[in-house]
Amino acid sequence: MPRAKTMAIIGIVIIILSSILIYLTYSEAYSMKLEQKYMYTGVYGDIPIKLFPYKNQLYVLASTQSNDVAVYKLSSDGHLFWRITQSQGRLIPLDIYYLYGHILTVTTTKDRHTVMIDSFSPVNGALLNNITISYPPIYWVFSDDLVSRYIVIGGARYSAGFKLQNFISLADILSNKNEWTKIWGGKEVDSILMLGHNDLGIVYLSLNGKDVYIGIIGYNGKIYWNHTLGKIRIVSLRVIGNDAYILAYNPAPLIYHVDLRTRSILTTYLDYLTTKYTGLNITSFDINSNGTIVIGGYYGETPSKGVIFLSDLTQLEKGHVLTEITITSSGSVTITAVKLVGNTVYVSGTASGTLFVASYGYVRINEWYMVILPILSLISGIILVLLGWLRTRKTSNE
16 A cells, blocks of 8 residues: 555646646537538629528628629539529619528619519529519618518608608518508617517617617517617627627627517627737627527738637637637638528638638537546545545554
8 A cells, every 4th residue: 555645646646637637628628610611712893791501502692893783502512503693773782581482682772762672593593573662762771681471671761850760661572562661760860770580579770879779679560679789880680589699899899698588688798809810800790599609700901811700609708719710812801791500600701802602510519528537537636635644644643
């Protein structure tokens, strides 16, 4: 039997080594890893605006050099099926959806008085239907959202005695019938910035003077709730179930987590990202129901580099980014959109003036049993120290 002092020393060494191993293993056990699947390079001058993954295929809505709209269909391995352009005039792309087996694009004319909803065949991109929603010249459209067969349109309207007021309208895509239009606001510059929806109603972000508000308007046009977020710059809105996530600058980047039932608001500050990446401009984000979050942006000037951060919301709240990847090119790189679907991250942007779309698979390593062996080693070290101490005490008493 080893002497008591030797047992204690061995135990202390085991405790130190096990503690280090537990820390390293724990850090690895709660990490994510990104691996590029493909990167597709598109047409020079096209700028991707929105991504819509659907059943191992990816649809991309882009703005063309001639200020019209292009739609791409890519396979899960980055193969281009088709690219079509919408050239009914100068168009601004708003969003892209999949509805009743058709690809749906929502655009607005350059003056923002007219909304065009085009339906395409996913097989070959053939135009199947076109709906035009025209507003008087005192209306300006800035945002939209699809709720089943209904399109929600938001923006601003000029009213006598006021500057601009918020407006939201709900229209049936199948019948091209406007169900209702709601107009409200004070004597300030009011405008609907972004829209989302859930079971409670239509979630909106609006500008009132210099303050941004979040609110809920029912599918009947009745406003149920609104709350000021203050003087912030909005980047993106994502609604998941009864939770709304808002990426904004105030003035550093942060994410608001709004519980739409309790109305409680939590904030996650991202200023440590801008500290690490000088000149970082965060442009987009996405989050799923599991709390996995992806953030896209670019930093630097000559040339800029694209960067993607992947994390867990709980880890992000602690200031931890679990993994990140940088996209470089001979020229400037910008990130325009990111999307999370299953265990895949889709990214779009421009590199040296050319559109690109990339796909990354990610692996989440969160197996708790990875730390059991180091913990058992730690326990054995503690037992050795205790046995050594007891033997030393017993010897001294004799």
